[in-house]
Amino acid sequence: MTESVTEAAIPLLELRNLGCERDERLLFSGLNVQLFPSDVVQIGGPNGAGKTTLLRALAGISTDYLGQIRYAGQALPEAAWEFSGDSLYLGHLPGIKKALTPAENLEWYKAQSGAAISIKDALAAVGLYGYEDTPCYQLSAGQLRRVALARLHLSRARIWILDEPFTAIDKLGVSQLEALIAQQSAKGGVVILTSHQDLSLPQLRMVNLQDYQPARDKTKNGLGGLSDGDSYHA
Amino acid sequence: MRDSTPAVSLFGGFVASFRRDLLIAARHKAELTNPLVFFLIAVTLIPLGVSPEKTVLALLAPGIVWVMALLATLLSLDGLFRSDYDDGSLEQMLISPQSLYFTVMAKVLVHWLVSGLPVTLQAPLLALMLSLPVDGYLPLLASLALGTASMSLIGAVGAALTVSLRKGGLLLSLIVMPLYIPVLIFGASAVQTAVQGGAIGMQLAVLGAFLALAIVLAPIAALGALRISTNG
Numbered sequence: 001m002t003e004s005v006t007e008a009a010i011p012l013l014e015l016r017n018l019g020c021e022r023d024e025r026l027l028f029s030g031l032n033v034q035l036f037p038s039d040v041v042q043i044g045g046p047n048g049a050g051k052t053t054l055l056r057a058l059a060g061i062s063t064d065y066l067g068q069i070r071y072a073g074q075a076l077p078e079a080a081w082e083f084s085g086d087s088l089y090l091g092h093l094p095g096i097k098k099a100l101t102p103a104e105n106l107e108w109y110k111a112q113s114g115a116a117i118s119i120k121d122a123l124a125a126v127g128l129y130g131y132e133d134t135p136c137y138q139l140s141a142g143q144l145r146r147v148a149l150a151r152l153h154l155s156r157a158r159i160w161i162l163d164e165p166f167t168a169i170d171k172l173g174v175s176q177l178e179a180l181i182a183q184q185s186a187k188g189g190v191v192i193l194t195s196h197q198d199l200s201l202p203q204l205r206m207v208n209l210q211d212y213q214p215a216r217d218k219t220k221n222g223l224g225g226l227s228d229g230d231s232y233h234a
Numbered sequence: 235m236r237d238s239t240p241a242v243s244l245f246g247g248f249v250a251s252f253r254r255d256l257l258i259a260a261r262h263k264a265e266l267t268n269p270l271v272f273f274l275i276a277v278t279l280i281p282l283g284v285s286p287e288k289t290v291l292a293l294l295a296p297g298i299v300w301v302m303a304l305l306a307t308l309l310s311l312d313g314l315f316r317s318d319y320d321d322g323s324l325e326q327m328l329i330s331p332q333s334l335y336f337t338v339m340a341k342v343l344v345h346w347l348v349s350g351l352p353v354t355l356q357a358p359l360l361a362l363m364l365s366l367p368v369d370g371y372l373p374l375l376a377s378l379a380l381g382t383a384s385m386s387l388i389g390a391v392g393a394a395l396t397v398s399l400r401k402g403g404l405l406l407s408l409i410v411m412p413l414y415i416p417v418l419i420f421g422a423s424a425v426q427t428a429v430q431g432g433a434i435g436m437q438l439a440v441l442g443a444f445l446a447l448a449i450v451l452a453p454i455a456a457l458g459a460l461r462i463s464t465n466g
Contacts, residue, residue, distance in 0.1 A: 060329045062465050085331040093322025097254070099261040104254065111250030112330045135261075 010073040011036050012190050013058075013159060019066035020053045027053055028212035029066065037158070037188040040181060040201055044194075045209030051194040052092065054209065055163045058192065059089035071159075087159040088113075092167075094148035098137040102128060102147045105136065106154060115154040122153035127173065142168040152180060160184060162193040247332030251340035258317075259348045265313065269306035269349045270356055276302045277360040288365045295364035296374070296425035302360075303353050303378055304418055307385045308410065310349040312403055314341065314393040315460065324397070328464060338453040338460070342390045350382030366429070373428035373438075380441040381421040387445075387452035388413045394459035417444055 011034040019029030027050030035041060043051050057065045060080055069076040071083045096105050106119045115122075123132055126146040136144060145168045152160065160181075166174050178199060181191050185203055259266060280298055281291060318324040327337050357378050358371050366374070392410035396402030424437035 056325075059325075061325050063461075064465055081331060084329050087329075089325070089329055091322050091325055093320075093325070095322035095326040097258055097317075097321060097323065099258050100254070104257060108250050108254045109326075111246050112332055 011070075012039075012072055013192075014070040015058075015067070016070065017067035018054075018057070018069065020050050020057055021064065021066075022050065022053055026214050028209045029214060031067070031207075031209075031212045033207055035159075035190045035192070037190060038185045038203065039205065040185050040191045040193075040203050041205045041207055042193055042195060042199060043207050043209060049209040049213065051209060052163055055089070055161050055192065055194060056091070059087065059091075059161050060084060061089070083159075086157050087161060088151065088155045088157040089161045089163075090148055090151065090165055091163045094144055096136055096144055096147050098144075099135065101133045101135055102139075102150070103132040105147060106150055109151050110154050113151075113155045113157070115156055117153055119150075119154070122150040123147070125153045126150045127176075142170060142173070145169055146173065149177065152184075158189045160189065160191045160193075162191065164194055164196075166195050166197050244333060244336060247330070248336040248340050251332075251337045252344060255341055255344035256347070259344055265310075266348055266352075269310045270352055272309055273302055273306040273353055273356060273360065276305065277363060280364065291364045292367055292429075295361055295366040296370060296429065297422045298364060299357050299361050299366070299374065300378070300381075300418055300422040300425070303357060303382065304385065304414055306353050307349055307382055307389065308407060308414075310345070311389040311393050311410065312396075312406060314345055314390055315397040316393075319397045319463070324460065324464060328461060334457045334460070335453050338390065338394075338456050339449075342386050342453065342456075345390070346383050346386040350386050351379075354378040354382055366425075369431065370425045370429045373434050374425045376438060377421040377424040377434075377441055380438065380445050381417045384417050384441070384444045384448045385414055387448035388417075390456040391452055391459060394456040394463060396463075397460070398463040417441065420444075 013035040015031050015033045017029075018031040018033075020027045027048075031054075033041065043054060045051055053062070056062045058069060060076065060083060063077060071079050071086075074082075076083060096102075102123055103119050106122060110119060120129075120132060123129060126149050128143060128146055128150065131139065131143065136147065139147070149165065149169075165177060169177065174197070178201060181193070181199075182201055182203075184191055185201075277298065280294070284290065284294065315324060318327065327334060330337070354375060357374055361371065361374055389406075389410050392406045392413075395409060396406045399405065420437045420440045424434045424441070427437065428434050
């Protein structure tokens with residue numbers, strides 16, 4: 001009993017006072033989010049708010065951030081190996097080789113995740129049954145995206161980090177993906193995603209990066225007037 | 235609690251990366267022949283441009299074959315990580331639980347198998363065109379086999395550093411060329427010495443030492459460079 005209590009007290013993933021820069025411009029700062037098993041978080045914000053930058057930092061591709069990312073109570077750069085075995089990142093770029101067939105592409109990912117499900121089943125689950133041996137350059141953009149999404153079925157990771165997973169996918173695919181995210185949440189996983197689409201998941205939490213943006217407009221207006229409130233009106 | 239350790243072996247990841255890259259190389263046959271065609275054309279032009287005289291050519295042959303082999307390797311370097319960078323596979327490589335060292339190693343090994351090894355095997359044929367004395371053939375093969383492998387490894391560092399640049403070709407050559415020079419000196423010297431009837435144990439030993447050092451250090455440098463390149 002006590003063990004499960006302490007386990008629940010430590011968030012699976014925690015962002016502490018996180019801030020990201022891009023080209024020496026602070027995109028957001030002071031971001032505090034705690035993710036417990038079964039949480040689904042949608043990162044919102046306008047274009048250029050730093051959604052992708054945040055997800056790349058979370059996935060461990062970029063280590064260029066302020067603050068801390070903690071995985072199961074450990075700070076991330078130290079626990080990077082454990083984290084990489086327990087997380088799955090799907091970026092803007094699908095990570096799919098066009099010269100290879102979907103099955104050959106997934107073979108490589110399967111060797112990394114050690115999943116139990118067969119590649120054929122994973123492809124069938126994303127509606128690509130019969131396309132196992134079609135070269136990827138013959139597939140449409142949506143189908144290519146589905147090949148990448150098949151990795152979700154092949155993975156045993158608890159943390160999913162999905163950057164715009166609904167891009168180029170048809171309506172049926174969107175509802176299937178939503179169901180898959182709900183299923184992952186039901187299994188005790190954590191899903192972090194960016195999307196401009198409104199999702200119909202009951203457990204969804206929104207984090208809007210705009211709320212964490214530095215007051216950029218004020219600094220642009222003039223350096224002198226900012227330090228004290230009175231002279232700003234002059 | 236479920237075990238978070240992935241049920242995959244180190245060797246399994248190496249084999250998967252190796253197989254995938256070999257398959258991709260096999261699908262891009264035109265790119266495969268690029269260094270070979272360059273090597274053939276460049277060497278063929280020498281007798282036309284310099285002199286068809288047998289004695290002159292024989293004197294120049296070791297150096298020419300080695301220099302052209304070096305340039306052919308350099309030509310094929312740019313694409314080493316480029317497609318992975320463009321389609322997002324590189325990001326996935328960096329965050330995979332597999333050791334990046336072995337993934338880079340697998341990529342370099344495939345690169346050597348499709349560029350350095352064919353160039354090495356083609357070299358005796360081209361040496362024949364330059365009337366290299368018979369004593370030089372085996373040393374040429376041995377020195378090129380060792381040398382091109384070192385060059386693939388060293389080149390991987392340069393390719394990793396320049397992968398995020400749109401036009402990194404020239405910079406890549408500038409970074410890699412100084413590191414190729416020792417390989418070229420000892421490689422060409424091995425063939426030259428063999429033709430003159432000397433012992434070439436020393437040169438091959440030095441080339442072997444280069445290779446051993448490159449195997450250990452180059453992938454580490456390359457994976458560090460890859461992390462820098464993708465960080466931005």
